[in-house]
Amino acid sequence: MIAATQFDTLPGxxxxxxxxxxVAMSGGVDSSAVAALLQQQGHTxxxxxxxxxxxxxxxxxxxxxxxxxxxxxxxxxxxxxxVAQHLNFPHYxxxxxxxxxxxxxxxxxxxxxxxxxPIACTNCNNDVKFEPLLRMARQIGAERLATGHYAxxxxxxxxxxxxLLRARDDSKDQSYFLWGLTxxxxxxxxxxxxxxxxxxxxxxxxxxxxxxxxxxESMELCFVPTGNYVQFIHAYSKERGIPLENAEGNxxxxxxxxxxxHNGVHGFTIGQRKxxxxxxxxxxxxxxxxxxxxxxxxxxxxxxxxTNCELEDVNWVSIEKPQVPLRVFAKIRxxxxxxxxxxxxxxxxxxxxxxxxxxxxxxxxxxxxxxDGDRVVGGGWIR
Amino acid sequence: xxxxxLDFNATTPVEPEVLDAMLPYFSVEFGNAASIHTPGQRARxxxxxxxxxxxxxxxxxxxxxxxxxxxxxxxxHAIFGILASPVAQLNLAVSSARTARHLxxxxxEHEAVxxxxxxLDKEGVAVTYLPVDRSGVVDVDRLRAAIRPxxxxxxxxxxxxxxxxxxxxxxxxxIAKEADIYLHTDAVQSAGKIPIDVTTLQVDLLSLSGHKLCxxxxxxxxxVRGGTRLRQFLYGGxxxxxxxxxxxxxxxxxxxxxxxxxxxxxxxxxATRIALLRDKLQQGLLERVPQSRVNAAAAPRTPNTTNxxxxxxxxxxxxxxxxxxxxxxxxxxxxxxxAIEPSHVLTAIGLAPEEARASLRFSLGxxxxxxxxxxxxxxxxxxVAQLRDLSPTYRKAVETR
Numbered sequence: 001m002i003a004a005t006q007f008d009t010l011p012g013x014x015x016x017x018x019x020x021x022x023v024a025m026s027g028g029v030d031s032s033a034v035a036a037l038l039q040q041q042g043h044t045x046x047x048x049x050x051x052x053x054x055x056x057x058x059x060x061x062x063x064x065x066x067x068x069x070x071x072x073x074x075x076x077x078x079x080x081x082x083v084a085q086h087l088n089f090p091h092y093x094x095x096x097x098x099x100x101x102x103x104x105x106x107x108x109x110x111x112x113x114x115x116x117x118p119i120a121c122t123n124c125n126n127d128v129k130f131e132p133l134l135r136m137a138r139q140i141g142a143e144r145l146a147t148g149h150y151a152x153x154x155x156x157x158x159x160x161x162x163x164l165l166r167a168r169d170d171s172k173d174q175s176y177f178l179w180g181l182t183x184x185x186x187x188x189x190x191x192x193x194x195x196x197x198x199x200x201x202x203x204x205x206x207x208x209x210x211x212x213x214x215x216x217e218s219m220e221l222c223f224v225p226t227g228n229y230v231q232f233i234h235a236y237s238k239e240r241g242i243p244l245e246n247a248e249g250n251x252x253x254x255x256x257x258x259x260x261x262h263n264g265v266h267g268f269t270i271g272q273r274k275x276x277x278x279x280x281x282x283x284x285x286x287x288x289x290x291x292x293x294x295x296x297x298x299x300x301x302x303x304x305x306x307t308n309c310e311l312e313d314v315n316w317v318s319i320e321k322p323q324v325p326l327r328v329f330a331k332i333r334x335x336x337x338x339x340x341x342x343x344x345x346x347x348x349x350x351x352x353x354x355x356x357x358x359x360x361x362x363x364x365x366x367x368x369x370x371x372d373g374d375r376v377v378g379g380g381w382i383r
Numbered sequence: 384x385x386x387x388x389l390d391f392n393a394t395t396p397v398e399p400e401v402l403d404a405m406l407p408y409f410s411v412e413f414g415n416a417a418s419i420h421t422p423g424q425r426a427r428x429x430x431x432x433x434x435x436x437x438x439x440x441x442x443x444x445x446x447x448x449x450x451x452x453x454x455x456x457x458x459x460h461a462i463f464g465i466l467a468s469p470v471a472q473l474n475l476a477v478s479s480a481r482t483a484r485h486l487x488x489x490x491x492e493h494e495a496v497x498x499x500x501x502x503l504d505k506e507g508v509a510v511t512y513l514p515v516d517r518s519g520v521v522d523v524d525r526l527r528a529a530i531r532p533x534x535x536x537x538x539x540x541x542x543x544x545x546x547x548x549x550x551x552x553x554x555x556x557x558i559a560k561e562a563d564i565y566l567h568t569d570a571v572q573s574a575g576k577i578p579i580d581v582t583t584l585q586v587d588l589l590s591l592s593g594h595k596l597c598x599x600x601x602x603x604x605x606x607v608r609g610g611t612r613l614r615q616f617l618y619g620g621x622x623x624x625x626x627x628x629x630x631x632x633x634x635x636x637x638x639x640x641x642x643x644x645x646x647x648x649x650x651x652x653x654a655t656r657i658a659l660l661r662d663k664l665q666q667g668l669l670e671r672v673p674q675s676r677v678n679a680a681a682a683p684r685t686p687n688t689t690n691x692x693x694x695x696x697x698x699x700x701x702x703x704x705x706x707x708x709x710x711x712x713x714x715x716x717x718x719x720x721x722a723i724e725p726s727h728v729l730t731a732i733g734l735a736p737e738e739a740r741a742s743l744r745f746s747l748g749x750x751x752x753x754x755x756x757x758x759x760x761x762x763x764x765x766x767v768a769q770l771r772d773l774s775p776t777y778r779k780a781v782e783t784r
Binding site: 020046090092094095135136138139140141 | 696697700701703773
């Protein structure tokens with residue numbers, strides 16, 4: 001046996017691991033506050049930080065922006081460790097680089113090259129955070145995995161289903177990104193921040209004297225910290241051996257007339273106005289992207305509005321797959337006011353969403369998420 | 384929480400006697416060993432005594448011992464020193480005279496050796512990485528066959544850190560001697576555990592590391608046989624006969640010397656006692672964990688090491704689960720924690736990636752007690768079973784059997 005030192009005041013041996021909760025720690029103030037909160041509530045906490053992407057991997061991207069505060073940068077890992085040290089709970093770094101690249105980064109790039117606008121965070125939630133990380137949490141003896149998501153999960157005793165709900169702080173609500181979680185995943189997840197506002201979370205962090213209490217939020221994609229995803233796509237494609245030098249193509253109007261040139265369809269998203277590189281009479285927006293013909297189709301704002309879309313890989317969250325069309329409020333992107341719509345489940349995990357009123361810029365690659373009040377009913381990828 | 388430590392190959396605690404021997408040299412006898420005055424001379428005397436102690440551990444002469452910052456520096460100095468880096472010199476040789484140089488090593492060396500060889504590879508040195516068998520042992524016939532006229536160095540580790548395998552260094556030394564090629568051995572994991580005599584082994588260079596034999600971290604030694612033409616690695620003052628500049632870390636050196644002396648006296652008894660405990664742990668795990676196997680079981684190994692594969696579990700998860708229960712051990716080598724590649728050593732002895740990732744190393748030390756072994760035997764099987772329960776692939780494999 002080793003003699004006692006200052007590090008031996010850790011909470012009692014987790015031999016049965018009852019009440020052990022793993023916290024997914026990014027080094028940010030939200031997930032750190034989760035750890036503090038759970039500890040205050042009497043849980044035994046273990047912190048896990050995922051190593052997801054080697055920031056030094058793509059040479060072209062080096063030297064851009066500050067080295068700290070990128071996802072999984074050493075600074076962020078140290079921040080998480082500092083919080084764990086301060087609150088006196090064990091912390092480990094787990095390496096999911098391979099899974100993250102296969103299930104988040106590569107699809108991200110491929111989707112953009114296919115003219116779609118992906119949501120990396122949802123892929124990460126579905127296939128990394130609540131998959132291998134959740135599994136790791138269970139393997140080391142934790143009952144549940146807690147994250148810093150602003151969302152709520154609760155068990156409906158009548159339906160015996162786990163329901164996913166919006167956060168109380170609507171301005172921070174992240175339920176939109178969690179539509180893909182299965183019942184199994186939700187039953188083992190915890191979102192302690194769902195009832196709190198961002199201000200309350202910061203206050204909690206300050207009261208707990210967390211080293212990260214004043215750390216600014218990171219707004220960008222964790223693996224594209226500069227926000228310049230076009231540059232990332234170029235660098236990643238180059239590394240793959242498919243450089244994008246000849247990605248240029250035509251910008252056309254609805255009639256098919258060429259009215260400009262573009263540098264690659266991956267630089268565009270539906271509804272985009274900036275970057276069209278020329279002045280026309282009326283503002284022109286991206287209507288659709290045709291990767292096969294390498295074309296971007298533009299038109300005026302009113303043409304951008306549509307009333308329906310088709311979804312694939314639909315996941316029913318708070319309810320089982322309905323047999324009849326359902327009335328919901330649907331969001332087609334994170335920053336979108338949920339609009340009244342009818343969802344019609346089709347076979348093989350597809351669905352059709354028909355909005356009462358036309359919605360602007362329904363974008364393939366994004367997700368449509370259906371709400372019933374605060375409850376996330378389900379969601380799917382927009383075809 | 385009471386903790387049990389079974390990761391002595393990663394590092395060892397400093398012996399109380401070693402710490403006591405070191406303490407005066409921080410604030411009392413703090414002189415610079417290179418100074419002419421009395422305080423300096425006293426420090427010098429302590430350094431030279433330590434040099435004798437380290438030399439005695441390996442059967443060398445004191446003047447053949449160079450103190451370094453540790454095993455990594457010793458390995459680098461030996462390899463680059465023989466291959467005559469600085470790089471400029473090498474490039475000149477390669478480009479002007481097309482003087483090819485060849486170096487032989489193995490696939491299971493520590494990264495300090497492997498990465499040094501790979502760096503030389505990039506500079507135009509030809510490198511042969513000898514494979515090993517399922518026990519991790521080098522085939523000496525293949526070594527003989529690999530020797531070329533332009534071979535200048537053979538570097539083969541004495542004992543492997545992950546699996547404990549001990550190489551037939553005597554035979555290798557004979558081969559190197561016959562071919563008149565310098566032989567270096569990384570003895571970081573063997574020094575203090577098994578007897579070493581540089582004359583019997585016929586090595587020209589040998590690395591050892593303090594923190595593997597109960598001396599502090601940050602101190603090591605390089606044995607350089609008299610007459611070896613070793614180029615300088617660091618530049619600076621003329622310390623240590625010009626071999627290794629830098630003001631001597633007197634306290635660390637004193638500690639290393641004391642630890643070497645303790646090791647020399649207790650080596651035999653330690654080895655016997657520790658081997659029994661290691662065998663008890665090994666046997667106990669094999670009995671209590673179904674389908675478990677010892678990696679490199681058939682090899683001659685250091686008495687303290689056992690590396691087992693527990694099919695159906697993710698080694699990283701098992702490691703964390705055990706740490707949460709208070710047991711410290713390791714997967715692969717400490718310096719590659721968090722790496723996604725499976726251990727190159729386990730891969731070299733023929734393990735599939737899943738098996739390599741499902742392997743754990745237990746390494747015992749001088750202060751390991753029977754109670755420690757009992758504790759390990761009480762927590763490991765349960766942890767493995769728990770993980771296997773959560774693994775759908777393992778359950779299915781068991782059912783179909």
